Amino acid sequence: MMLFTKRLLVFSLAILLFGAIPQDTNAQQTLNDVKKERGLTDTDVLAATKTFMPRGGRDEYFGFVGTGNSGTMAVYGIPSMRIYKYVGVFSPEPWQGYGFDDESTLMLKKGSLDNRLYKYGDMRYPALAETNGKYNGMYLFYSDGANSRIALLGLDDFETKQVLMHPLFVNAYPGVAVTENTEYVIQTSQYPTPWDGMAADVNADFDSKFKSGVTFWKFVDTEDEAGTGHHIGRMIKEESFTLELPPYSLDFFDAGRMGSYGYVVGLASKGGKNYVYIVDFKTLSTLSTKPVNDFAVVSLKDALAANAVAMIELPTAAKSVKVNPDGKYFITAADESFVFDFAKVKDAFTNKTYTGNADGGIPVIDNAAVKHGSIKLGNGVMDVVFEYRPGIVYSSAFNDKKVIRWNYETMKIEDELALSFKPGQLMVPQGLSAEPHSNYLTVVDKEGLYDNLAEIGPVRPSYQHLIDISSDQMSDIYTMSIPQANLYGSVAVLRTTIKPIIRYPLGTNTRTGEISIYKTVAGQEKIEREGNRVHIFGTMIRSHITPEIVEVNEGDIVTFHLTNLERAEDETHGFTIDTYGKHGSFEPGKTASLTFTADRPGVFPYYCTEFCSALHLEMEGILLIKPKGYKGKKGAVEIVLTDAELQGYKKNYEDKLEVIAATQDVINSVVTFLKENNYQDYPYVEALVVDAFDQLGQAASSKEKHEKYAAEGKWKDAFLWAEQYWQYQVKTADVGLRAKKLLEEKISE
Numbered sequence: 214m215m216l217f218t219k220r221l222l223v224f225s226l227a228i229l230l231f232g233a234i235p236q237d238t239n240a241q242q243t244l245n246d247v248k249k250e251r252g253l254t255d256t257d258v259l260a261a262t263k264t265f266m267p268r269g270g271r272d273e274y275f276g277f278v279g280t281g282n283s284g285t286m287a288v289y290g291i292p293s294m295r296i297y298k299y300v301g302v303f304s305p306e307p308w309q310g311y312g313f314d315d316e317s318t319l320m321l322k323k324g325s326l327d328n329r330l331y332k333y334g335d336m337r338y339p340a341l342a343e344t345n346g347k348y349n350g351m352y353l354f355y356s357d358g359a360n361s362r363i364a365l366l367g368l369d370d371f372e373t374k375q376v377l378m379h380p381l382f383v384n385a386y387p388g389v390a391v392t393e394n395t396e397y398v399i400q401t402s403q404y405p406t407p408w409d410g411m412a413a414d415v416n417a418d419f420d421s422k423f424k425s426g427v428t429f430w431k432f433v434d435t436e437d438e439a440g441t442g443h444h445i446g447r448m449i450k451e452e453s454f455t456l457e458l459p460p461y462s463l464d465f466f467d468a469g470r471m472g473s474y475g476y477v478v479g480l481a482s483k484g485g486k487n488y489v490y491i492v493d494f495k496t497l498s499t500l501s502t503k504p505v506n507d508f509a510v511v512s513l514k515d516a517l518a519a520n521a522v523a524m525i526e527l528p529t530a531a532k533s534v535k536v537n538p539d540g541k542y543f544i545t546a547a548d549e550s551f552v553f554d555f556a557k558v559k560d561a562f563t564n565k566t567y568t569g570n571a572d573g574g575i576p577v578i579d580n581a582a583v584k585h586g587s588i589k590l591g592n593g594v595m596d597v598v599f600e601y602r603p604g605i606v607y608s609s610a611f612n613d614k615k616v617i618r619w620n621y622e623t624m625k626i627e628d629e630l631a632l633s634f635k636p637g638q639l640m641v642p643q644g645l646s647a648e649p650h651s652n653y654l655t656v657v658d659k660e661g662l663y664d665n666l667a668e669i670g671p672v673r674p675s676y677q678h679l680i681d682i683s684s685d686q687m688s689d690i691y692t693m694s695i696p697q698a699n700l701y702g703s704v705a706v707l708r709t710t711i712k713p714i715i716r717y718p719l720g721t722n723t724r725t726g727e728i729s730i731y732k733t734v735a736g737q738e739k740i741e742r743e744g745n746r747v748h749i750f751g752t753m754i755r756s757h758i759t760p761e762i763v764e765v766n767e768g769d770i771v772t773f774h775l776t777n778l779e780r781a782e783d784e785t786h787g788f789t790i791d792t793y794g795k796h797g798s799f800e801p802g803k804t805a806s807l808t809f810t811a812d813r814p815g816v817f818p819y820y821c822t823e824f825c826s827a828l829h830l831e832m833e834g835i836l837l838i839k840p841k842g843y844k845g846k847k848g849a850v851e852i853v854l855t856d857a858e859l860q861g862y863k864k865n866y867e868d869k870l871e872v873i874a875a876t877q878d879v880i881n882s883v884v885t886f887l888k889e890n891n892y893q894d895y896p897y898v899e900a901l902v903v904d905a906f907d908q909l910g911q912a913a914s915s916k917e918k919h920e921k922y923a924a925e926g927k928w929k930d931a932f933l934w935a936e937q938y939w940q941y942q943v944k945t946a947d948v949g950l951r952a953k954k955l956l957e958e959k960i961s962e
């Protein structure tokens with residue numbers, strides 16, 4: 214066990230009191246010195262100041278981008294472009310135990326074919342949940358093109374909550390869209406395949422047996438019945454349906470809103486012809502369905518009879534099609550981009566002014582009759598995105614290395630920004646909602662061939678550039694690298710729209726949102742055995758894993774059910790069993806389980822993998838797996854300390870008491886200051902003070918324990934519980950000092 218010296222303790226306290234940062238050694242250097250030294254221009258400095266995040270600052274937007282075939286999602290801030298988190302979605306992700314603990318593994322297996330655990334996905338274009346066409350900050354959806362799955366993420370904890378396998382599609386388009394109140398999450402196929410899982414001849418049977426489709430996953434947002442205060446949204450497979458389409462290759466799509474609510478528009482191609490398909494799902498949802506592979510299907514025949522699907526032919530393939538914020542138009546991204554008018558499209562449906570049929574008998578609406586206008590934008594036009602100014606839209610021209618600002622009402626180009634790279638997908642925060650909100654545009658750069666990036670071998674990360682679009686002069690102000698990613702689309706929302714939680718209600722199964730039946734509270738830890746099935750109900754709190762010793766027999770099926778008892782901010786514990794490949798992450802309040810067969814006898818330490826406190830190495834225990842026929846000592850293994858070790862712990866304990874007293878002095882002085890200056894008059898300060906004392910409120914039982922063990926001469930336990938008590942004190946002091954600093958700032962304002 215790690216011995217903690219007094220000097221280190223005092224040093225830790227010094228850091229707490231005075232800050233770990235060395236004094237500003239560059240104070241003499243001026244901005245001009247740095248500019249000169251680094252060869253920076255005024256433009257460079259201006260760009261840097263637009264993205265620099267000062268202490269106390271917060272990013273204005275949360276950005277979400279899928280990592281493509283890595284199967285994870287990166288969360289980042291705009292304008293700082295700092296990555297906050299990678300979230301496992303379609304791939305196992307060890308840091309958060311995703312696909313490692315029983316809860317997430319079960320979720321992933323239920324959402325796969327034949328119970329297999331896929332190790333990757335292909336996720337490109339996410340959609341945020343909407344209320345009245347605006348982002349509500351609660352959920353996010355992804356489609357897995359490679360393994361035909363769909364995922365729901367909760368944004369109160371930034372975790373994946375549901376993964377479903379598509380019952381019909383063998384592959385899916387790796388993008389999703391939602392209807393304006395998230396009634397449905399829409400997913401389509403990409404490449405046509407037979408639906409019945411049977412072999413078919415790709416030439417002879419293509420038109421008869423291969424199909425494509427558009428699926429409407431019913432989404433229901435319910436208040437959590439366990440009373441945890443969180444919403445638990447779910448896609449309901451039994452209430453979802455798929456529209457059967459002829460074997461077209463399907464590409465990007467979007468959903469109408471407001472005036473165009475009820476329509477889905479997307480790109481389709483077949484036999485060298487390119488179309489925008491238009492689907493009227495309001496009508497589709499009233500039609501009768503027949504089950505295919507236990508999933509409701511609206512047949513093409515019925516959809517055609519109900520006049521619920523049509524096509525508009527395009528002269529060339531488009532790369533994207535998006536509905537504008539107020540839902541009046543949909544716009545294609547192509548060298549010649551088309552702006553189509555939904556009102557005219559509706560008239561064409563109503564009056565059936567079709568000019569003929571596309572493959573599969575789908576009626577074709579005359580392009581000229583429904584377009585608002587078209588415009589030649591450049592070469593290799595990839596994407597289109599909206600901003601808050603009415604009529605303004607941006608397009609990327611890959612081959613021309615430029616971003617074009619144009620007006621889709623007047624059909625005129627307003628401005629262009631020449632770039633040093635070939636631009637791909639575009640994103641303006643909230644630009645895919647009814648409420649675009651930003652002066653920022655992000656642009657994907659797949660090649661990363663520039664002059665300010667280091668070479669790192671054949672595979673490079675993807676890049677996103679941040680473009681300032683606030684003025685007439687657009688400017689490229691930041692290059693962000695996103696490692697382990699193959700970037701496509703992204704979405705972003707005002708940071709304040711999302712309300713992240715700090716801790717879970719104690720015992721939460723974070724995947725279901727329910728209180729786990731395996732929740733364990735302090736003092737209730739136990740090991741239960743029935744035949745060869747062993748359940749360990751354990752707890753984790755600085756700096757203990759309880760129980761510390763577990764004995765099982767070779768061949769037993771063992772489950773560790775662990776609950777993190779912490780109530781403090783950011784006190785996550787990890788848990789791993791050496792060489793067993795079992796790992797979990799336990800955020801404050803979370804309960805998760807790790808099941809394995811004890812098929813390898815021996816002694817296996819288990820420990821906390823997070824740096825949860827200075828004493829986190831004390832969070833360890835021993836799993837003894839007794840080989841068949843093992844004749845060991847009966848009963849629990851006792852670890853006997855030598856006299857020297859015992860005295861060492863006694864000394865540590867006594868040192869700790871001194872540190873505890875010194876820390877208490879700090880807390881007392883902070884409390885005096887806060888009270889004398891009426892902290893309760895300042896809501897933010899008051900909130901910090903409440904949090905600080907919540908920490909100290911947790912400490913009482915640790916104090917009782919260290920005093921009890923000290924009285925019994927059990928110095929190791931006394932020291933560990935004293936350390937625990939001190940951890941709470943440190944948290945209290947830390948939050949208290951932040952409150953004091955804030956109060957000082959408020960007073961001086």
Ligand SMILES: [Cu+2]
Pocket residue numbers: 755785786787821822823824825826829832
């Ligand atoms: Cu820990």
